[in-house]
Amino acid sequence: MLLHYLDLSWRSFKRTPLVSFLMVLAIAIGIGITMTSLSVYHMMSADPIPEKSSQLYNVQLQTMDEGRTWWKYDNMPLQLTYQDAVNLLNAPVETNKVAMVRSGFSVHLNSDTLKPFIGGARLTTPDFFDMFNVPFIYGGVWTQQQEQTAAPVVVLSEKINDKLFAGENSVGKMIYLDDLSYEVIGVIADWQLTTKYYDLNNGAFNDTEELFMPFSLLEANEFNNWGNTNGWKHEVTHTFKDKLQSERFWIQFWVQLPDEKVKNKYQDYLLAYMQDQQKNGRFNRKELQYTLRDVKQWMAYNDVVSEDNKILVALSFMFLAVCLANILGLLLAKFLRRAPEVGVRRALGASKRQIFLQHLVEVAMLGCFGGLLGIVLAQIGLLGVRQSYDYYSSLATMDLTMLISAPLIAITTCILAGLYPAWLVCRTNPAIYLKSQ
Template sequence: MFWHYIDLSWRSLKRTPMVSTLMVLAIAIGIGVTMTTLSVYHMMSADPIPAKSKQLFAVQLQSMDDGDGWWTSDDLPYQLSFPDAENLYQDRAAKAQAPMLRTGFAVHLGDARTKPQLMGARATSRDFFSMFNAQFVHGGAWREQADKDAMKQVVIERSLSEELYGQQSPVGKTLYLDNHVFEVVGVVAPVTRHIKFYDLNNGAFRKPERIFVPFSLIRELELPSWGNSNGWKREEIKSYQDKLNSEIYWLQYWVELDNDEQKQQYSDYLRNYIDQQKQLGRFTREHPKFSLRDVNQWMTYNKVVSEDNKILVLLSFMFLAVCLANILGLLLAKFMRRAPEVGVRRALGASKTQVFMQHLVEVALLGSLGGVLGIFLAQLSLWGVRESYSAYSDLATMDGFMLISAPVIAIIACVVAGLLPAWQVCRTNPAYYLKTQ
């Protein structure tokens, strides 16, 4: 019976091509606008590392004095000072830990073949790669000794490796960062494509760094910060060593904790660390706080998805509702014109349910056609977003879930809009139309 309804629906659409085309276009435009905003929102709010998002935690410490506050909701700074990051890393109280800093270098091969390029880099520990599920194409992370002895070893991202060395493995070759000669020990696939969740300070959707060096080189090479640096007290910073010893917040710190027991143990460690620092004259508040937030909590805390994005999605659904309101009027007019035909069918034995279902199938067919066309319009809109805003190049895309959602939303929306017209036509009184025939 279903396929019979499909056949009747297709014949009905062909009998009124102009009206049918208008309805399909209205659905497609509404779905195109809705899926454009919904796809971007979906990619923004998606879990960036679902396999480990509950095991990775950003560390925050409230080291300000009484009377000094921060602009966050809980009065905790987003980042750590260098003394705290270095102390926590030396204690190694977590399963894995990744202190990190965004910095940069002039990158070249030390010959006339390559023009130096200024690139962002990330100084971090070797644990970074295992913590964030980095996939190595060639080689691996630097040796553990490199984290201790400030060895000049570097891991580069795949696209940079191909740009500098072609398709061959660069492991063991040299790379110049400024005037420093580094040994390439590994080539890694992009750590994240959509959201640079491990460092949200300079924008969640910026391209991640393509160069990774040991954290210990911060002190050795006096690496500059290419990220945010925030202070809360007056300090005389006359040298790089002064900055390292200062209370300026300019580093990020992540730890990996597999379960609640490990999280509780690390929380106890942080309490003890704060008590130790209070004895040294730091953390002078009566009750200084700390925080451990997992990946998704960290993204919510940093408001990665702003209220503007949510409002935009709501407005797009309202636009879809306007399109459906117009479709409802067209469907009502079209179905009621068919009342004499329906009256005859009812007289010949067709039930209200059969008439109702036939018209709902026709509406669903309209929705599916509009949904498919809407996908193409959404893809065109997303292409425009990618071309206009480079930071959204990886966000303005439709994954498999969104591709399936588009026709489903269109069909459901059309069926909802078609309930009233279908109900009206199935209530046709056969006797009235038999008299007029």
């Protein structure tokens, strides 16, 4: 019976090609605009590391004196001081932990064969690669001994390895960052995240870094950081050492806590650490505060998906509703025009249910065609977003979920729009049209 209904629907499309085309186009435009905004929203809000998002926690410590406030609703600084980050790194807690900061250098081979270029770098600790599932092509990460001795080593991204060494295994080779030489010990595969969740302070949708180096090089070589540095009181920091010992916030810190038991143990340690620091004259507050937020909580806390994005999605669905309102009028006109034909079918034994289902199949086909065409229009819209807003280039795409959702949304909304016209036409009194014949 379904095949028969599909055949009748196709015949109906061919009898009224212009009206059918206008309805498909209206659906496609509505779906195209809706899926453009919905796809960007979907990629923004997607869990960037679902296999570990509930185990990775960003650490925040309330180190400001009593009465000092921050711009977030809970007054918690977004980053840590250098001294707190180093102390937490050296904590006697057996779990993966990472301190890190963003920087950058002029990259070259100290030759005239390649023009120097600027490369973004992340100064971090060895656990970074395991915690955040960074895949290697060649080599591996530096050792704890190399971390402790501030060894001049570097891990390259696949992109920069292609640029410097034509994609060959570059482990053991030397590159120059500014005026210092570093040994390549590893190359990671292309690792572009839709949301750079591990460092939301420097842009949630920026590209990942091209260079990865030991965190200890920060102090040894007095590297500048490429990111936010915030303070809450006046401090004289004439030298780099002054900055390291200051109360300024500029270091990101993450820990991996695989279960609730380990998490509770780490929370106890944080409280004990803050109490110990308070005895040393820091953390001058009545109530000591710290926060552990997992990946999804950290993204929500930093408003990765803003209210503007949500409003845009809502407006796009409202536009789709306007398109369906226009389709409703066309469906009423089209279906009621077929009332004599429906009357004859009813007289020949077709039930109201069969007439109703036949017309619902027809509007479902309209939705299917409109949804498929809407995917094409959405791809054009996403291409425009990528070309106009480079910041959102990794988000302006449709994954499998969105590709399947487009025709499903189109079919569902069309069926909803066609319920009333289909119900109205199936109530046709066959006697009226038999008499007129």
